[in-house]
Amino acid sequence: DAMVIQNPRYQVTQFGKPVTLSCSQTLNHNVMYWYQQKSSQAPKLLFHYYDKDFNNEADTPDNFQSRRPNTSFCFLDIRSPGLGDAAMYLCATSGRERARGTDTQYFGPGTRLTVL
Amino acid sequence: DAKTTQPNSMESNEEEPVHLPCNHSTISGTDYIHWYRQLPSQGPEYVIHGLTSNVNNRMASLAIAEDRKSSTLILHRATLRDAAVYYCILRDVGWAAGNKLTFGGGTRVLVKP
Secondary structure, three states: OOOEEEEOOEEEEOOOOOEEEEEEEOOOOOEEEEEEEOOOOOOEEEEEEEOOEEEEOOOOOOOEEEEOOOOOEEEEEEOOOOHHHOEEEEEEEEOOOOOOOOOOOEEOOOEEEEEO | OOOOEOOOEEEEEOOOOEEEEEEOOOOOOOEEEEEEEEOOOOOOEEEEEEOOOOEEOOOOEEEEOOOOOEEEEEEOOOOHHHOEEEEEEEEEOOOOHHHOOOOOOOEEEEEEO
């Protein structure tokens, strides 16, 4: 089945130690998103790629970066994780073939990040 | 994206219908109403969307008020697998960059056996 895959599902890192989360998709969608979801909160968009164009949300900290080497893969880099960065990180995709306002986003299962 | 208001939580018995309300009094004429749900320890998944008319699919029904200031997601026969947080989200028809989802608080649905 076509899907959005996130690895690893659980990631433990140390305070200040860079960490990379990965996302891959078999849907051939042109848009890929990264959301952060802290405990008992709703997901919050960090940034997204529209094809190769990177779009950062205004309130996303500089500590968060992203790379998209090709259509299928997207990475989230946290340069110096702090305790407040512990969260579930969700990757999602959507395609441009749908009419405006009606496209569906497909989410991966998420990576739960723990910062020690 | 315009804001939505949902109850924090709702309880239902298994096999009974669940009606999840969503208020969106500031909705614009170009906003679609989307519903997503998030099962425990999973990413959100699409449920249904609509603009003006009521919509049905295999997962649920969406009833939209005539003035579009509110809508109701209907799960016809709740099962234990329907226990999740349900998010009502408005999305403009314009192709804003990435067409992002802005999640509100959502409604946590508890299904009792």
